[in-house]
Amino acid sequence: MLKIDKAVTASFDIDAQKTFSPLCPQELPVAEGDRIVDELNRNKEFACLHVASRDAHPLNAIWLATPQQPPMSNIEGYPDLDIRWPVHAIVGTPGFEFLPGLDGKRYEYQVFKGITPDQHPYGACYHDFREHQSTGAIEFLKVNNITTVICGGLATDYCVKNTVLQLVRAGFRVILNLAACRGIAPDTTEQAIAQMQAAGAIMINNAEELEPV
Numbered sequence: 001m002l003k004i005d006k007a008v009t010a011s012f013d014i015d016a017q018k019t020f021s022p023l024c025p026q027e028l029p030v031a032e033g034d035r036i037v038d039e040l041n042r043n044k045e046f047a048c049l050h051v052a053s054r055d056a057h058p059l060n061a062i063w064l065a066t067p068q069q070p071p072m073s074n075i076e077g078y079p080d081l082d083i084r085w086p087v088h089a090i091v092g093t094p095g096f097e098f099l100p101g102l103d104g105k106r107y108e109y110q111v112f113k114g115i116t117p118d119q120h121p122y123g124a125c126y127h128d129f130r131e132h133q134s135t136g137a138i139e140f141l142k143v144n145n146i147t148t149v150i151c152g153g154l155a156t157d158y159c160v161k162n163t164v165l166q167l168v169r170a171g172f173r174v175i176l177n178l179a180a181c182r183g184i185a186p187d188t189t190e191q192a193i194a195q196m197q198a199a200g201a202i203m204i205n206n207a208e209e210l211e212p213v
Helices: 037-044 137-143 156-169 186-199
Strands: 002-004 009-014 049-055 109-113 148-154 173-182 202-204 210-212
Touching: 009 037, 009 156, 037 148, 037 173, 049 137, 049 156, 109 137, 148 156, 156 173, 156 186, 173 186, 186 202
Parallel strands: 002 210, 009 049, 009 148, 049 109, 148 173, 173 202
Antiparallel strands: none
16 A cells, blocks of 8 residues: 555646547547546545646647648657647637546646647646746645645556656656556557656556555
8 A cells, every 4th residue: 555645645637638538539539538537536535736737729739630741740840849630629629628527626726738839748747848838737736845746647658658757857756546547559558657667656556555644
């Protein structure tokens, strides 16, 4: 069992949105992405503060794929873009919304990611790839004396991985609840988990492995 001091612990729901689930099959659905809600809510029971991030994209985003420039094709000339993606998480559409069962009012701090046309960050702690433009998440956690962060969300091999690594580098004890995540592909998910563990993140299979002190 992993001991958790609620007074210094926050939960972090990373991009737990309809866009990354079968609820929006034309966007970026992750298999079983809609089945993580119960575990995300269990994470919250061990935390005194609750943080969330959401992709929040504009319709004029430069990274939007086209028939001539398909998904996963490279983008040149923009320091905060790497590849093209299908349309997803456009503000005001169903894909932008939290997964059913997640109450936005329960979050004391929310991050909106990718709000400008020329940025598509994966980690929730910085708006840019060089990690110069903070989203304020790290500062919010530190000013509230948080030392442990319990994470979950979508997808394990992209936004979850990058957020976890950012939090580890910021000095937090980071716990990833694997039951509160789903990945895009088995091989990249396995690689991401290994990378996070190597960086110092703690993996648990589910919230049953947590114990309050």
